[in-house]
Amino acid sequence: MVASDSFAEFLREQLAPLGHVTVRRMFGKTGVFCDGLMFGMVTDNTLYFRVDDDNRADFKEAEAYPPLNYSKKGFAIDLSFWRAPERLFDEPDELIAWARAAIAAAGRVAAKRQRATPKQRAKRQS
Template identity: 75%
Template sequence: MVASQEYADFLREQLAPLGRITTRRMFGKTGVFCDDAMLGMVTENTLYLRIDYENRATFAEAKSYPPLNYSKKGTLIDLAFWRAPDRLFDDPDELVQWARSALAAARRAAAKRKVSSAKRPATERAPTRVRRTK
């Protein structure tokens, strides 16, 4: 379920110190972006922040909640998004700290994708048409 308009507005306001915050519907959820990097996702008005190996220790408290997941062929697939503890919404400065860490993880993930796509062979390109002359 996507974020309500009120919740999306609330997140934009709370996370504004990070930069330009936007939201977009994705896969039946709402992606939370800062300058085109997806730092979080919202489902049922619950914020999940992006984690990776570098910020996992920072988010240790969030590990007590199940990560964001989806079902594929009867199997639950966990995503790299952990639920933000409710107490963060009582402390806007700490919420921004957590979101800043999630944003750093989002940027690292984007950088890895850019490097791996640059290494892929050009097999997906359209074949070049050669015109023969006699």
């Protein structure tokens, strides 16, 4: 389920110190973006942050909750988004710190995709 309008507005307010934060409905969920990078997702008014190998240890607390995933042909597909602990909404500075770590992860993921694209094209042409 996508984020409710009130939750989306709440997130924009809470994450405003990051810069230009937008939310957009997509694939039955809501993407959370900062300057074009999707660093979060919302489903059922629950915020998930982008996780990669570099920030996984920082988000250790989030391991207590199931990651955001979906089923495909009977298998769970991990989307590399971990649930933000509810307590972060009472600790704005820490919420922003987690969001910045998620933005950094989103940037690394985007950079890897851009680097992989020319290689994939070269393989297809040969």
